[in-house]
Amino acid sequence: MNEKTENELIRPSNWWDALPREGYGNLDRLDTGQEWYAVYRLDSRTRIIYEDGQFDENVSYLVEGDRQAVLIDTGDNLADIRNLVRGMTDLPVAVLNTHRHLDHIGGNYLFDDVWAYDHRVTREAAALGVGHEAASEVIQPGSFSKPVPQPFYENTYCIPPYRVTRWIADGERIDLGGRVLEAIHTPGHAPDHLMFMERETGYFWTGDNFYTGCVYTHLPWGNLDAFIETYEKKILPRVAEARLLLPSHNDPCSRLGVLEEMAALARLAGKGGGTYEAGEKGMRKYGGSCFSLVIGPQQAEK
Numbered sequence: 511m512n513e514k515t516e517n518e519l520i521r522p523s524n525w526w527d528a529l530p531r532e533g534y535g536n537l538d539r540l541d542t543g544q545e546w547y548a549v550y551r552l553d554s555r556t557r558i559i560y561e562d563g564q565f566d567e568n569v570s571y572l573v574e575g576d577r578q579a580v581l582i583d584t585g586d587n588l589a590d591i592r593n594l595v596r597g598m599t600d601l602p603v604a605v606l607n608t609h610r611h612l613d614h615i616g617g618n619y620l621f622d623d624v625w626a627y628d629h630r631v632t633r634e635a636a637a638l639g640v641g642h643e644a645a646s647e648v649i650q651p652g653s654f655s656k657p658v659p660q661p662f663y664e665n666t667y668c669i670p671p672y673r674v675t676r677w678i679a680d681g682e683r684i685d686l687g688g689r690v691l692e693a694i695h696t697p698g699h700a701p702d703h704l705m706f707m708e709r710e711t712g713y714f715w716t717g718d719n720f721y722t723g724c725v726y727t728h729l730p731w732g733n734l735d736a737f738i739e740t741y742e743k744k745i746l747p748r749v750a751e752a753r754l755l756l757p758s759h760n761d762p763c764s765r766l767g768v769l770e771e772m773a774a775l776a777r778l779a780g781k782g783g784g785t786y787e788a789g790e791k792g793m794r795k796y797g798g799s800c801f802s803l804v805i806g807p808q809q810a811e812k
């Protein structure tokens with residue numbers, strides 16, 4: 511058997527060869543006086559904040575209404591995202607998390623207002639943060655394609671605890687003044703996962719349930735059955751409203767058909783069918799047109 515290690519399976523070496531990503535092709539890049547974040551203008555009140563220098567390629571979004579702005583996710587805490595955002599809006603900014611994995615909550619502690627789905631794993635992450643050893647997975651050698659902002663303390667790097675000030679329910683309408691985002695509870699990748707739909711624009715923030723890369727259901731608390739159910743009951747019924755997918759990694763995607771494709775691939779994987787790359791611990795990686803799906807041992811044995 512020629513099984514790949516988890517890292518070999520989910521994280522290609524020379525990941526930066528995929529850059530620049532096509533989803534940014536038509537967007538204006540803004541000069542924000544710093545090099546770490548690539549900031550793009552999606553429209554006059556929506557900006558994309560992209561960490562293209564680190565293998566997670568985290569994407570955060572600054573969404574401004576008339577009286578409130580939200581920052582969807584805060585990345586890895588490798589640079590001061592609050593400082594960046596403060597230079598882009600005068601409105602009060604609340605963090606709105608897609609879920610509590612460390613690459614989405616890194617800068618949460620810098621903000622007074624953090625909104626998230628109420629789940630015990632979210633409460634745990636908020637109370638404890640992520641310690642140095644676990645957090646170091648995102649700074650291991652080969653993680654960067656450009657210099658990390660200085661000073662950077664790699665021996666003490668961690669994700670600090672933070673305070674959630676508003677728990678967001680499934681179906682809740684988040685009113686920013688003149689703009690409303692609907693929160694959709696979408697477990698599968700993570701049990702506390704939220705996606706957001708803005709009907710007016712057709713922006714569909716997919717978090718980690720879809721991006722143009724390797725999507726995981728094998729992490730602790732990930733669940734392929736929940737992922738399939740989320741696609742069937744929560745995601746596919748909303749495709750007709752969507753115009754643009756705004757994921758938490760890599761790049762925006764206007765090919766809405768990828769959601770149906772992902773749902774079909776997940777169903778196939780759930781039945782143990784199809785072709786896949788085998789990894790350690792029973793992991794399997796299924797390839798799609800511009801993405802892949804990784805499942806873990808329990809799901810693969812179903």
Ligand SMILES: [Zn+2]
Pocket residue numbers: 611613614718758759
């Ligand atoms: Zn993520």
